[in-house]
Amino acid sequence: MRWSVVDSPVGPLSLAADEAGLCGLRFGTVTEVEFAPPAGVLAVAATQLSAYFAGELTDFDLPLSVRRGSEFERAVWHRMTTIPYGETETYGEVAAAVGDPEAARAVGVACNRNPIAVVVPCHRIVGAGGKLVGFGGGLPAKRFLLDLEGGVAFRRAWGGT
Structure with a gap:
């Protein structure tokens, strides 16, 4: 899993991706992981989040990877x-x-x-x-x-x- 952090109007957002897509978005900076500059799906997610917060994007178009949950x-x-x-x-x-x-x-x-x-x-x-x-x-x-x-x-x- 790769992690990146992006700034937003609601504070830093920690993004995570695996080989299948975006698998995590948490408010704040996650302390127990190592961050890297956004690349691949993380870069696309960062760009789309920036557009969302600018009021330019209303629907995200990202591959998602959800492997848990009942x-x-x-x-x-x-x-x-x-x-x-x-x-x-x-x-x-x-x-x-x-x-x-x-x-x-x-x-x-x-x-x-x-x-x-x-x-x-x-x-x-x-x-x-x-x-x-x-x-x-x-x-x-x-x-x-x-x-x-x-x-x-x-x-x-x-x-x-």
């Missing part, structure tokens, strides 16, 4: 990728969508275990009534990501740039 977690992670840019779903809505309407708390656990934050957008999952709860990068980062996407989506919907 069947339920994988279903939740997949569901995250179907939530449109600039929109949110509640933990309960995601639980119902993956076939277990009573599993809202388990959706929260799956969000916490999401190995590829931002790219697999766990920040788009919110509490009942749109309440911001739980986020591995901290609630200010979650608010930033939702505000970024909401602003870009609004400008695009109304013909702005």
Whole structure:
């Protein structure tokens, strides 16, 4: 596995890739690994993240490598990728969508275990009534990501740039 770190408006992001694709994105600098300059999929991920934070990219196009997680977690992670840019779903809505309407708390656990934050957008999952709860990068980062996407989506919907 190769690691790289990139700067972002929400602080440093640690990226990991294996031979199959991007396999990790963590907030902050992971201390137990050795970092190298971005190359291959890590370079593409760094470029796409830069475009995302600039409001120029709404859909990531990266090979992903997810080799862990229960069947339920994988279903939740997949569901995250179907939530449109600039929109949110509640933990309960995601639980119902993956076939277990009573599993809202388990959706929260799956969000916490999401190995590829931002790219697999766990920040788009919110509490009942749109309440911001739980986020591995901290609630200010979650608010930033939702505000970024909401602003870009609004400008695009109304013909702005």
